[in-house]
Amino acid sequence: xxxxxxxxxxxxxxxxKPLASADTNYSSQWRLMYLRFKxxxxxxxxxxxxxxxxxxxxxAQFIAPYDLQSYDSKYVNAPPMALRFVDADGKFHxxxxxxxxxxxxxxxxxxxxxxxxxEKRYSxxxxxxxxxxxxxxxxxxxxHMFGVEQPGRLFxxxxxxxxxxxxxxxxxxxxxxxSIPLVGVGISFVIGLIIGGISGYFGGWIxxxxxxxxxxxxxxxxxxxxxxLSAAIPPRIPVVTMYLYIVIIFSLIGWTDLARVVRGKFxxxxxxxxxxxxxxxxxGNTKIIVKHLVPxxxxxxxxxxxxxxxxxxxxxxxxxxxxxxxxxxxxxxxxLLQEAQMIENVALYPWKLFPLGIVILTVLTYNFxxxxxxxxxxxxxx
Amino acid sequence: MKKPILNVKxxxxxxxxxxxxxxxxxxxxxxxxxxxxxxxxxxETLSIVGESGSGKTTLGRCIVKGVSASSGDVVYHxxxxxxxxxxxxxxxxxxxFRKDIQMIFQDPYSSLSPRMSVYDIISEPLVANFKLNKxxxxxxxxxxxxxxxxxxxxxxxxxHAFSGGQRQRIAIARxxxxxxxxxxxxxAVSALDVSIQAQIxxxxxxxxxxxxxxxxxxxxxxxxxxxxSDRVAVMHLGRIVEQASTDSxxxxxxxxxxxxxxxxxxxxxxxQKKSRIILEGEVPNPANPPSxxxxxxxxxxxxxxxVQESPALREVGDRHYxxxxxxxxxxxxxxxxxxxxxx
Numbered sequence: 001x002x003x004x005x006x007x008x009x010x011x012x013x014x015x016x017k018p019l020a021s022a023d024t025n026y027s028s029q030w031r032l033m034y035l036r037f038k039x040x041x042x043x044x045x046x047x048x049x050x051x052x053x054x055x056x057x058x059x060a061q062f063i064a065p066y067d068l069q070s071y072d073s074k075y076v077n078a079p080p081m082a083l084r085f086v087d088a089d090g091k092f093h094x095x096x097x098x099x100x101x102x103x104x105x106x107x108x109x110x111x112x113x114x115x116x117x118x119e120k121r122y123s124x125x126x127x128x129x130x131x132x133x134x135x136x137x138x139x140x141x142x143x144h145m146f147g148v149e150q151p152g153r154l155f156x157x158x159x160x161x162x163x164x165x166x167x168x169x170x171x172x173x174x175x176x177x178x179s180i181p182l183v184g185v186g187i188s189f190v191i192g193l194i195i196g197g198i199s200g201y202f203g204g205w206i207x208x209x210x211x212x213x214x215x216x217x218x219x220x221x222x223x224x225x226x227x228x229l230s231a232a233i234p235p236r237i238p239v240v241t242m243y244l245y246i247v248i249i250f251s252l253i254g255w256t257d258l259a260r261v262v263r264g265k266f267x268x269x270x271x272x273x274x275x276x277x278x279x280x281x282x283x284g285n286t287k288i289i290v291k292h293l294v295p296x297x298x299x300x301x302x303x304x305x306x307x308x309x310x311x312x313x314x315x316x317x318x319x320x321x322x323x324x325x326x327x328x329x330x331x332x333x334x335x336l337l338q339e340a341q342m343i344e345n346v347a348l349y350p351w352k353l354f355p356l357g358i359v360i361l362t363v364l365t366y367n368f369x370x371x372x373x374x375x376x377x378x379x380x381x382x
Numbered sequence: 383m384k385k386p387i388l389n390v391k392x393x394x395x396x397x398x399x400x401x402x403x404x405x406x407x408x409x410x411x412x413x414x415x416x417x418x419x420x421x422x423x424x425x426e427t428l429s430i431v432g433e434s435g436s437g438k439t440t441l442g443r444c445i446v447k448g449v450s451a452s453s454g455d456v457v458y459h460x461x462x463x464x465x466x467x468x469x470x471x472x473x474x475x476x477x478x479f480r481k482d483i484q485m486i487f488q489d490p491y492s493s494l495s496p497r498m499s500v501y502d503i504i505s506e507p508l509v510a511n512f513k514l515n516k517x518x519x520x521x522x523x524x525x526x527x528x529x530x531x532x533x534x535x536x537x538x539x540x541x542h543a544f545s546g547g548q549r550q551r552i553a554i555a556r557x558x559x560x561x562x563x564x565x566x567x568x569x570a571v572s573a574l575d576v577s578i579q580a581q582i583x584x585x586x587x588x589x590x591x592x593x594x595x596x597x598x599x600x601x602x603x604x605x606x607x608x609x610x611s612d613r614v615a616v617m618h619l620g621r622i623v624e625q626a627s628t629d630s631x632x633x634x635x636x637x638x639x640x641x642x643x644x645x646x647x648x649x650x651x652x653x654q655k656k657s658r659i660i661l662e663g664e665v666p667n668p669a670n671p672p673s674x675x676x677x678x679x680x681x682x683x684x685x686x687x688x689v690q691e692s693p694a695l696r697e698v699g700d701r702h703y704x705x706x707x708x709x710x711x712x713x714x715x716x717x718x719x720x721x722x723x724x725x
């Protein structure tokens with residue numbers, strides 16, 4: 001049954017496909033791009049997922065039940081807790097609950113194990129009081145979105161080797177992991193636009209010089225370069241400063257790609273008939289750049305930028321994983337994955353790979369989003 | 383007395399080509415326009431014909447400064463009687479005369495910015511060249527749209543909403559809005575359907591009568607050229623090889639290359655035997671042109687002299703110029719000869 005409405009929907013989009021239908025006659029470039037983008041289902045879904053991820057990052061302190069420093073040595077390497085609706089007696093509860101965790105030892109291997117104590121239930125509560133924090137960095141409060149009553153504990157994705165809640169740390173780590181690429185790409189965007197624009201517009205020896213410099217920068221092996229640069233960061237500096245340093249390291253390499261895209265588009269657009277026509281009509285250089293060249297390649301630049309973000313996410317993760325990027329007490333997904341460096345952690349406590357799943361999800365959604373944007377970037381192509 | 387509007391003198395254009403042999407090799411150049419000279423009177427139509435790669439389009443673009451020429455002069459005689467070298471104008475002077483020479487491009491799909499509404503496209507040259515207020519611009523755009531057969535209510539639309547013929551009308555409206563005295567039409571109708579071609583040609587002719595516009599009409603379609611032009615220049619490999627009035631050129635061509643071009647004009651009568659001259663060989667590479675007369679490898683009448691000596695453009699009749707050593711001796715066939723045979 002469920003396929004029926006889906007099928008009908010496809011039919012309507014197919015009917016709306018010809019771009020030159022009456023109402024698009026008056027549509028500008030951006031409107032046409034939006035119409036195209038809307039047709040790319042995967043990109044639309046990706047956009048929603050990314051929106052959710054960034055919303056979580058924005059309200060991280062509120063959503064995470066515990067903060068970064070909070071740990072409990074009683075619950076080291078605890079497995080993820082299951083949310084239950086039906087208790088041991090077969091009674092149904094509308095509010096989901098978790099059982100208390102009791103640590104025991106495996107009688108054979110003497111390994112520490114956690115079993116659920118079915119006597120003790122803690123129901124999940126909305127807006128519980130917990131550790132104090134500042135909501136959006138402004139309003140001091142201690143209300144968290146959800147949690148369980150003290151002395152109960154809630155570990156949705158288990159805990160790490162110090163008894164810290166992994167779910168909270170993933171949520172809090174997303175603030176850094178999701179914002180570094182944005183800031184980094186933002187800086188690359190500006191540098192790339194300016195240098196690529198100069199290169200493409202002036203041409204000649206300036207162009208050659210800039211292109212050779214870009215080639216040299218790009219021919220550096222990135223990992224050793226990152227290592228060298230992050231080794232230059234002083235070890236004991238505030239988190240914010242360190243964050244800025246890392247972003248700058250990424251942009252230092254990231255701008256070259258964007259500069260090339262800008263240069264290429266500049267050169268190809270410069271020789272388009274309609275640009276030559278504007279020149280013949282006596283339109284000045286600045287006006288040609290602003291009215292013809294920039295609108296012409298801006299959409300491609302947006303695509304290139306979107307597609308550059310996953311690389312930065314992976315870069316940040318890789319660097320932090322190696323202990324070169326973000327350092328404790330600050331946390332990013334790469335820092336969380338550091339524990340996965342040890343094979344016994346992966347073998348015995350596989351939930352420590354959860355951050356990896358989130359990284360993959362984010363990178364994939366960015367790639368799909370980029371795909372959709374690329375399809376939409378040139379709405380005039382038949 | 384005819385008033386000259388444009389004098390092209392010894393125009394040359396070289397394109398830089400990187401030598402493929404060495405990384406730091408000196409860029410070599412290809413001469414795509416060589417020693418082009420011609421005169422243009424006000425109100426007339428000069429057609430430039432030739433095969434692909436003969437430099438027609440480059441010549442057109444050099445004249446309007448869409449491409450900068452390597453050397454030579456394009457002297458423009460303005461309405462007030464001033465004579466200026468159009469190519470060397472800069473700053474204020476350039477601004478003053480820029481609007482007098484406009485261009486219509488071959489492809490109406492690439493010559494209109496897809497990101498601007500038709501109104502913005504047509505008014506762009508107006509805004510760039512004159513200081514006008516909004517209502518004046520409005521009036522001019524509506525006026526020109528009407529003259530070029532565009533519905534004024536469509537002006538807020540974007541170019542993708544229009545067909546090829548309508549787009550070319552938009553391009554013509556844009557070229558006309560500054561009231562230019564000379565328009566270079568670079569294959570202005572070759573991208574269009576035959577029925578639309580006729581419409582556009584008629585429009586161009588009407589506008590010429592109305593405003594005394596001078597056209598440089600670049601085309602490879604000889605039927606249209608014969609129909610529209612007063613004089614025709616034939617280009618081969620960056621040179622003008624023959625230039626004459628339309629009747630004279632089509633009636634009695636003096637250059638073997640022109641004869642070959644003429645023989646390619648389709649005949650309307652299917653029963654008539656075609657005596658089409660098929661040129662042997664390929665178009666010579668302009669980077670490595672043949673010695674002597676550039677046409678000699680493909681010429682049926684060549685002699686040793688043609689291989690060694692390059693013929694100069696000389697006058698053989700009333701304003702009939704040709705670059706062939708044997709222009710007087712050869713008895714070449716034009717289009718009209720065939721037409722006589724039918725009747």
